[in-house]
Amino acid sequence: MSDKTYVKRYSALARANHWVTAISLVLLAISGMALFHPSLYFLSGLFGGGANAREFHPWIGLVLAISFLGLFFRFWRLNLWERTDNVWLSRLRSVLAGREEDLPEIGKYNAGQKMVFWFMSILIVVLFLSGVVLWDDSHEWLAANLGLSFTIEQSRIAVLVHAIAAVIAIVVWIVHVYAAIWVKGTLSAMIRGKVTGGWGWRHHRRWLREEFGKGAKGTPPAE
């Protein structure tokens, strides 16, 4: 058994930001699905009934929107698309089989993680904007302060868009959570903020080289 090395991957602030986002996303999915299909209406019981679920949902959405904005500005640069991402995607079969020796060396994020990032970024904007149209309690304020009002026809479009975007977001969320469970050692990045060197070597070798390179020069590791 060899001694393990550790690399810092996320600061405490980044992790807190992530978990606020994660918790609000889960609460939103539960309260939203309760109103999406009658067979899931019982989920509203977790909020103290349908009326409460309806009341809390948009406020939690506001928390998510602000919190995700933090994540976005934290990570967007690291999620810019690169040439190697196309190679990674074209070898998806190797990815799914866990044959990472067939893949190019990856930076902090692989193409799958980047896609989750950008999908979520777009979906949360769509969900927020369509959600505002559906948030009746906010309309008085919006009319008084921004001069915004919505027709019933617009609210019909908003409710359909909101439902479809939410379904896609939940599917993306499942991919995100599944990947974290499947790839062992990943969760500790978001819980303790660090991963083992072996994890970095196996999954994000280019990032690991940069981190160790930085450490040698005595500069503090970045996000």
Added chain:
Amino acid sequence: MSYINPKLDLVRRSASSDPEPALAPGDQVAKLIDISKCIGCKACQVACMEWNELRQEPEENVGVYDNPADLNPDTWTLMRFTEYENTAEDRLEWLIRKDGCMHCTDPGCLKACPAPGAIVQYSNGIVDFNSEACIGCGYCVKGCPFNIPRISKADNKAYKCTLCSDRVAEGMGPACAKACPTKAITFGSKADMVTLAAERVEDLKERGYARAGLYDPPGVNGTHVMYVLHHADQPSLYAGLPDNPRISPIVETWKGVTKYAGLLAIGAAAAVGLGHYFMAGPNEVSDHDEDAARKLKEGRDV
């Protein structure tokens, strides 16, 4: 509204998968509003307020007869006044329509409602809101083709005309019909009301209203509140009464394919994940990986 305990059978219940028996034609009731007989006295509005104990706060007079300006949680029926310049016959017509819930046979509000039992349809065709189950989401507003339900700011519940389901359950007609001094509003079985409307339409045609007709829109499988219109070819003349009302296709898509496909997609994603885990097994870091990382850190060749 637990005091409303009608001796009526439910045929439909919002957000429920119970079977939906067809309305029995014999039991169906209807209110017929003969616009050609209406004098705009608003006795129906007052009777509705009285019976249902609704008191709308007075509003600003904006120079029209409509009072209040729109339906609201405390105004379930409203006279809407339209001045129509009939250029073809060179005259000004004052069209007065008693607006309120149409009690659709295919109710868009009920279809859109996510709260089980918050909207029900009785076997006599009346569509009713049940405040105890209502969660105030406003989906009924999106489902309704007639722009009728209103959400109360006081208790976050949706309100609209009940067709006096409580009175009807006791064998009485709705309060508005009882109060109408010109019998512009009549109430009875749907079949009788259709027959009565046919007589009225014939009469109107004899008196020069060639396009008079009954408004019982087929797009929502007919309604349990119907109008006799002098201009049945142009319902929208009457303060925007929809010409061809139907549940919006957007609402149908949302409550139809999206609901099922959405759940299927979420379930499938979870199943694929589970399947992959069992097929591929966990993706684990090996001791070899850890060794390589340590050597990298120590600056040795790997």
